Amino acid sequence: MEGKKVIITGVPGVGKTTVVNEALKKIKEEGVEYKSINFGTFMFEVAKNDNIVQDRDQMRTLDRAVQKRLQQRAAQAISQIPGNVLIDTHASVKTPKGYLPGLPEWVLREIMPDCIVLVETDDDQILMRRITDETRSRDKEGSRSIAEHQQFNRSIAAAYSMLTGCTVKIVINADFLLERAAEDMAAVLR
Amino acid sequence: MEGKKVIITGVPGVGKTTVVNEALKKIKEEGVEYKSINFGTFMFEVAKNDNIVQDRDQMRTLDRAVQKRLQQRAAQAISQIPGNVLIDTHASVKTPKGYLPGLPEWVLREIMPDCIVLVETDDDQILMRRITDETRSRDKEGSRSIAEHQQFNRSIAAAYSMLTGCTVKIVINADFLLERAAEDMAAVLR
């Protein structure tokens, strides 16, 4: 049997990685394994192998057509990986020019995911997590702006689902309820 | 002149069938007729004719690729029906793995509907209708979850519209205002 492709998304500070790690631990005990991939890192590796960039910062300065080709090649390579694959990326990225789609058509058509997970929580909780996390420096934004971003992610996830037929699962990672979030995500991965 | 294809959607308990029937009665008096099709039933008939399934419960256990092929074949057959066609289905279905799109790309490209109708009402009203309807056993969900589902349906309907150029009409079926909802739907069907 072919494996599952599950895409995990969430705005910065929502605790996506924590939930993923807890969920993977759970299902590993049950004998279910996933290969974890970060889409951005994977794309960078493709670009480095092709001598298009030397370091990661250069990724942001690429020409739009080059970027598109890299995205597509990375997606193609991911679609060839056997077994269950978990792809860590963003539904959309907030940039000075607006929301940039994390999974444009040419990426989706290659990966054809089984499920896209939106890890979410209350915008105020996300704000607090960002403020108190001193290990990373993030662009400042208020809770209204965070709410807008999460709403946009739901909308674009709906479009992703129309194109691929994948399900869209909302997993709430609320304060003090990590175990609950991990279990919800594990249910998708099983 | 070719007929119209109108797709009617709405979350369980919103009273979709009641509104449709009232609207069809109205326009019939004016000489406008529609052939009514339930997409799920239609797909089941296709599957039974092909000896893929014997009973309807088996539909849910089909392999993803088989399901996709069946959806597409059903959509093709519907697109061949002459005259006005009303297609009863879901914008999305709530499943344990998340929201499943009712009208993925391969279905839409065949049907190319003129209009997708979202029958909606206040989430609390839907909750009450579900609680008091003892003729059907439905999965339990709270009003917040119903609101989320309706919101997701609006988003995915927007994506459907981008792909097909169809209009998206929201028809509110509020308590005590069925006549109003039926008239709004009739206006789309005329």
Place this chain on the structure above:
Amino acid sequence: MEGKKVIITGVPGVGKTTVVNEALKKIKEEGVEYKSINFGTFMFEVAKNDNIVQDRDQMRTLDRAVQKRLQQRAAQAISQIPGNVLIDTHASVKTPKGYLPGLPEWVLREIMPDCIVLVETDDDQILMRRITDETRSRDKEGSRSIAEHQQFNRSIAAAYSMLTGCTVKIVINADFLLERAAEDMAAVLR
């Protein structure tokens, strides 16, 4: 270097044209120029040249297939324009049959915009602007209906973004803050 294609949208009364004009003035001082196009007018010119219509009112009565062909031809022509192009249109148009997509797939695939801007503001402010603008007669609608339209526009913009990879920028044109809106839009155009 090839130019940028930026699509500007906003519900009637939001002040889209005012913001665009202020933003264009700003960037012109910096040496950045855009060719401004109104998509509806452009389509009408195409139709008139082809002797499909004589006056603009006839545009609304066209057969769906003819309309689609015209939209696509207009989009093709726009994609051929060299340099920076600003396209003034609607994310969706409210019609008696529901929301009609302003940028269906066949338009987007030709234009492949860099950015879609949603000019928005509080629904009550839009209502007031419509009420007090006596130079234009517009369909009456309440603020809830305006809010619904703006929400739908965000959803469909997300779908546009999935298909083209363009960014979606929300520019708020709030009362007394035109300068702020113009600066936000200028930042997208630069």
